[in-house]
Amino acid sequence: xxxxxxxxxxxxxxxxxxxxxxxxxxxxxxxxxxxxxxxxxxxxxxxxxxxxxxxxxxxxxxxxxxxxxxxxxxxxxxxxxxxxxxxxxxxxxxxxxxxxxxxxxxxxxxxxxxxxxxxxxxxxxxxxxxxxxxxxxxxxxxxxxxxxxxxxxxxxxxxxxxxxxxxxxxxxxxxxxxxxxxxxxxxxxxxxxxxxxxx
DNA sequence: ATAGCGATGAGCT
DNA sequence: GCTCATCGCTATA
Numbered sequence: 713x714x715x716x717x718x719x720x721x722x723x724x725x726x727x728x729x730x731x732x733x734x735x736x737x738x739x740x741x742x743x744x745x746x747x748x749x750x751x752x753x754x755x756x757x758x759x760x761x762x763x764x765x766x767x768x769x770x771x772x773x774x775x776x777x778x779x780x781x782x783x784x785x786x787x788x789x790x791x792x793x794x795x796x797x798x799x800x801x802x803x804x805x806x807x808x809x810x811x812x813x814x815x816x817x818x819x820x821x822x823x824x825x826x827x828x829x830x831x832x833x834x835x836x837x838x839x840x841x842x843x844x845x846x847x848x849x850x851x852x853x854x855x856x857x858x859x860x861x862x863x864x865x866x867x868x869x870x871x872x873x874x875x876x877x878x879x880x881x882x883x884x885x886x887x888x889x890x891x892x893x894x895x896x897x898x899x900x901x902x903x904x905x906x907x908x909x910x911x
Numbered sequence: 912a913t914a915g916c917g918a919t920g921a922g923c924t
Numbered sequence: 925g926c927t928c929a930t931c932g933c934t935a936t937a
Contacts, residue, residue: 755918764918775933793931795919812918843919886918909919 714869718861721783726802726809730756731881731900733800733867735874738816740865742850745824749816749839749849750870753901753908755884757799759808764890767808778857779808786858786865788851795843796852800860800867814885814899815840817907818848825849841909878904885910 716736723729731754739748757765759779766789767779778787783802787810791797803809816839818825825831825838825848839848846852851865860866884899901908 757918766918771934773934789918790930790932792917792919792929794929797918799918810918814918837920841920884918889917 715861716867716869718784721800721802721860722804723783724803724807726758726811727756727898729800729802730754730811730898731879733811733813734879734900734902735870735872737819737868737870738813738849738865739820739868740849740851741863745821745850747818747821747825747849749818749820749907750872750902750905751813751815751867752817752905753813753815753840754899755812755814756898757810757812758898759803759810762890762896763893764884764887764896765808765810767810770808776808779810780806781857783809784860786851786855786860788846788853788856788858790853791843796846797842798846798849798851798855812842813845814842815901815907815909816845816849817902817905836906836908838907840907874902878902880911 759767766776782805785801787799799810799812818839839845880903881897882899887894
């Protein structure tokens, strides 16, 4: 239990952090049920100058306002009217950088995850894909703005170390509207895990 | 007030 | 590879 401190989230390079989070452990305790898993897939979204980011050009609305807080809080929003997508806000105040958690490899609480997902078996779809991960960990809009140094949802160092060669860098998924920024190499995944949304 | 649409996932071909 | 469920956010009026 080495919970990442506030200072970790205030680092300024969101692309570095998205990669650095691969292999760390994310934990939620919701309604007394503890779930945890290794982060296997992330994407970086950089505040002002990234056309794919909800805070592009400083867009400030009821939905995006939390992104401008000091790093270390959660940004959760509803996508396609169905899926809650869970993001980590990073950097110092007013930068609006975010990291989308797209997949984890489950460790603790697999039974409760299966129950939440309506699954009989443990397979890669249990916790891979941003909507599926959030549902398995019971993260939804009630966690909008949640403090990641608190005791509901947080990230820890893992015991296992990651060889840099296990991490694949690729374009982000589902952002074709972002013109040239759709090709930025800001998605990272752990090639040695089967819990990855897309290769 | 409201039209348009999305950082997805499941199921079927 | 294709379709579509489903609804809150955003922009525009």
